[in-house]
Amino acid sequence: MNASSSDIASGKIDDPDTVWRDLDLADARVRITEAIERSAMTVPPYETGTWPVCRPIVEWLTRRMPAGGVGYERPEWTERDQHELADRFFASRFGAPLDDADQRGLLESLIWFGTDYGPGDPLRWSPVAVEIILHDWIPRKLVADPPYLAKAPDLLRAFVRFCHAERGIRADLTDETIAAVDLYEPEYQRTIRSPRPQGPMALLAAIGAFDPDAEFAFDDGALMRELLREMAGGEDSVQALDDDPLPEDEFDWAGIPDDVRDKVGEVLQLTDACCDQLLDVEYRTACRRLLARAAGGDPGVFRRRASTATAAAAICWIVGKDNDLFSPAGGRMLVKDLMAHFGLAQSGVSQRAETLMRAAGFDPSARRWDLRLGDPDLLVSRRRRRIIELRDRYFADG
Numbered sequence: 294m295n296a297s298s299s300d301i302a303s304g305k306i307d308d309p310d311t312v313w314r315d316l317d318l319a320d321a322r323v324r325i326t327e328a329i330e331r332s333a334m335t336v337p338p339y340e341t342g343t344w345p346v347c348r349p350i351v352e353w354l355t356r357r358m359p360a361g362g363v364g365y366e367r368p369e370w371t372e373r374d375q376h377e378l379a380d381r382f383f384a385s386r387f388g389a390p391l392d393d394a395d396q397r398g399l400l401e402s403l404i405w406f407g408t409d410y411g412p413g414d415p416l417r418w419s420p421v422a423v424e425i426i427l428h429d430w431i432p433r434k435l436v437a438d439p440p441y442l443a444k445a446p447d448l449l450r451a452f453v454r455f456c457h458a459e460r461g462i463r464a465d466l467t468d469e470t471i472a473a474v475d476l477y478e479p480e481y482q483r484t485i486r487s488p489r490p491q492g493p494m495a496l497l498a499a500i501g502a503f504d505p506d507a508e509f510a511f512d513d514g515a516l517m518r519e520l521l522r523e524m525a526g527g528e529d530s531v532q533a534l535d536d537d538p539l540p541e542d543e544f545d546w547a548g549i550p551d552d553v554r555d556k557v558g559e560v561l562q563l564t565d566a567c568c569d570q571l572l573d574v575e576y577r578t579a580c581r582r583l584l585a586r587a588a589g590g591d592p593g594v595f596r597r598r599a600s601t602a603t604a605a606a607a608i609c610w611i612v613g614k615d616n617d618l619f620s621p622a623g624g625r626m627l628v629k630d631l632m633a634h635f636g637l638a639q640s641g642v643s644q645r646a647e648t649l650m651r652a653a654g655f656d657p658s659a660r661r662w663d664l665r666l667g668d669p670d671l672l673v674s675r676r677r678r679r680i681i682e683l684r685d686r687y688f689a690d691g
Contacts, residue, residue, distance in 0.1 A: 319362030325355045327364050367413035367629075375404050378415060387455040391448060395441055399448050402435055416456040419466075420473035423449065427477040432484045442485040446478040517687045524680055526667035531688070534669060536678040539575040542582065548589035556595045557588045563605035567634055571626070572609075572618075575673040579612045582670060583653055591652035599645070606635040607646040614664040616676040 316324075329352065332345070379400050382388040388400075406426055407415025431445055450471055457467040525531040544561055546554070561584060568577035587608075588595055595604075609631060613619055618626050632642065647657040655666055669677065 317362060319359040320364070321362065322355050322358035322360065323362040323364040325351065329355075368408075370404075370408040370413070370415065375401075375408065375415070378404060382452060382455050385455055387451045387458070391451055395444055396448055399441070399445055400452065402431070403445075403449065403452055406430055416460055418453045418456055418470055420470055423453075423470060423473040424477055427474070427481040432481065439486045443482060446474050446481065450474050517683060520665075521680055521684055521687065523665040523667055524672075525669055530667075530669055531680070531684050534677055534681055534684065536674045536681055538674040539578040539670075541574050542578045544581045545585040545589075549585070550592045553588060553592045553595040556601065557584065559601040560584060560595075560604045560608065563602060563635065564608050567605065567609050567631070571631065571634060573673075576609075576612060576616075579616070579671045579673060580608050583612055583649075584608050586653035587649045588652075590654050594648055594652045602635045602637060603642060603645050604649065606632055606637050607642045607649050610642050611646050611650060611664065611666070612671060615666045615671055616673050617679070 329348065379397065382400065383392040383397070388396075403426070404415045407413075407417065410425075410430070426449070427446065431442060435442060453470050453474070454467060456462075457470070521531050522528055525534055549557060561581065564580040564584060565577055568574075568580055610628070613626065613628075613631065619628050619631075650657045650666075672680070
């Protein structure tokens, strides 16, 4: 049922589970814009009978709203917060009977889904969230054997009951959410036992990069070897890779014209400070190397009237993406936290990053499903160690 503003104002909406509050038009503009941008990046694209047909008029109306608002602030869940939530669950009457290594591993994935997808709160569970995680997310995202994945529905039932109890959710709503688990479990159990694209292959299938019905689609060895070559810069680089920490390099000023040195120096100072405060010496070296290549490769980029903070943030973002810094399995840093260090919005850095990548000799258009610079000199030891582990697994047959 749609609720009109007059219905709300007159008190006709009497839903005990719905809370209405005013939203400033400037804030609404930012939230709508962010939602449209996220929709544009979603694979497969979100489509209905009215979307994206109505996108132009929505964007036109949004531009007529006041500027200067604040977007949706996702709840902050640190790694420590997530561990404490897991411990609390397994110490409760809901989770204690399930406490073993497999269930703890699966719960980590449920919490990952809750913190990194949807509203960003692992304590919020609804029938829609259950549908997403059982119908699509776990079968596509988690690469594991069926006996392991088969335990997820029972764990999800217990975790939903625990979360609803902590939040004081009405029993009727808990029953509806548990009923959704019952509804989607049979299809889920069939899916996890069926051949299907998983991990990176699922993304490629979603964007039409290959036929998911083809025989090779269910053997990720060839795809992983190709990915590893892209990460390291070719077959020889993959085989020669080591996990020695990057040294503490001084910045290389060779080839950088005098008239841009002041501008480059300001960017260098900002990237160094970011790495010193948020990252480490290896990231500082990688950022220095990338900045030196960009400044030497196309000095004109630094002759433009552009923000040094944006350039510094873009350098750190590129190196972070290349080193898997922003993924749950990598560094677990949030992009918004990196941008906040520079006082910037998350959405304002990608265009500057592409310019700097080109200046440094990398082709942004060559990125297939993620950012891969393909240069071991810009990979920190933790990232190279992970590539070596995958190399030893997927190149073991020679």
